[in-house]
Amino acid sequence: MQKVLFVLVLTASLFFKVNAATILIYHHVSDKTPKSTSVSTEQFKEHLELINSLKLIVVPLTTITDAIKANTPVDNNWVAITFDDGYHSVYDNALPLLIQYKFPFTVFVNPKMVGPSKLYLDWDQLAELAKHQGIIANHTMAHENLVQDGLTDEQMIDNILLADKIITEKLNQSHKLLAYPYGEYDHKIKQDLKKLGYVGFAQHSGAVNETSDILALSRFPANGIYANPKTLKAKLNSLPFNIKSITPSDTKPESLNPLLQVSLLNKDFYQSQLACFISGSGKPQKPEWTSKLDFNIASNNEIPKGRVKYNCTAPSISHSGRFYWMSKLWINL
Ligand SMILES: [Zn+2]
DSSP states (O other), X not given: OHHHHHHHHHHHHHHOOOOOEEEEEEOEESSSSOGGGEEOXXXXXXXXXXXXXXXXXXXXXXXHHHHHHTTOOOOTTEEEEEEESOBHHIIIIIHHHHHHHTOOEEEEEOTTTOSSSSSBOOHHHHHHHHHTTEEEEEOOSSOOOTTTSOOOHHHHHHHHHHHHHHHHHHHSOOOOEEEOGGGOOOHHHHHHHHHTTOEEEOSSOOOBOTTSOTTSBOXXXXXXGGOOHHHHXXXXXXXXXXXXXXXXXXXXXXXXXXXXXXXXXXXXXXXXXXXXXXXXXXXXXXOEEEETTEEEEEOSSOOOSEEEEEEEEEEBSSSTTOEEEEEEEEEEO
16 A cells, blocks of 8 residues: 555656745834834844755746746746835845845835835835845835725726836836735726736735736735744745636625635645635634535634635645645635
């Protein structure tokens, strides 16, 4: 039996080529800012060392998004570093290290917040970041909550285009990349983004590949409680499920036990070990498999208010020690 299993695993590893890229999200790099959205400079350096020790290649975010847009495989060892909000500490503490390690990075900014201030960077500092492989991208004009602030489609599109116009005028950069403030979006907002030819970035976990949703790409939070290098290592090593479809596409739950239907193109994991962790609920839940490549998962308990995530993981067969990881966001208002 063991021999059969060994042959099966060996065969799977020979034939199953997994393409996986990961995107990290940071806010502050400082020990003087709120812990939940910060890493210390020491921790940030540890993360960069970890990336090197895992032999990952830090690529510009657009390298990953260009591949996904063109439906070409992402490279198995790509990782991108992103910072949201354009805080001062990115310039003061992260930039010297990023220059030292020669790593490209992206900063999502709100033009209305751009300095001079103690908290946010000004345009000269952003220009300095841009000189050192920094992509400066769109995080809306003033960090509006696109789901809860009640913007009309027109107001939202105007907001995104104005932020883009200002960034282009100040820094001569326009990448059509938008990080949703608070990681919040819904189906309607994604459709507006699609019309604008934009890529959208979320704040929930998961590796990405060419089957990922280009309007809500996952990013692994790497600050606060997620800064521990041990857990970060598992995330940097994580693999994206090869997704055929995820239903619903919207983030609005239709009930308090929302049903998620996932259809896969193929699979390279131990089906019996796929488990989903649901915000607000202690125990992981097993999904219901409706066919070889389709599973359903609905929370046993009523989901709490706010942003709720179903995080589903499963150990890879062909890549021992690595986990497939996907996350679905619900916004329960
Ligand atoms: Zn933000």
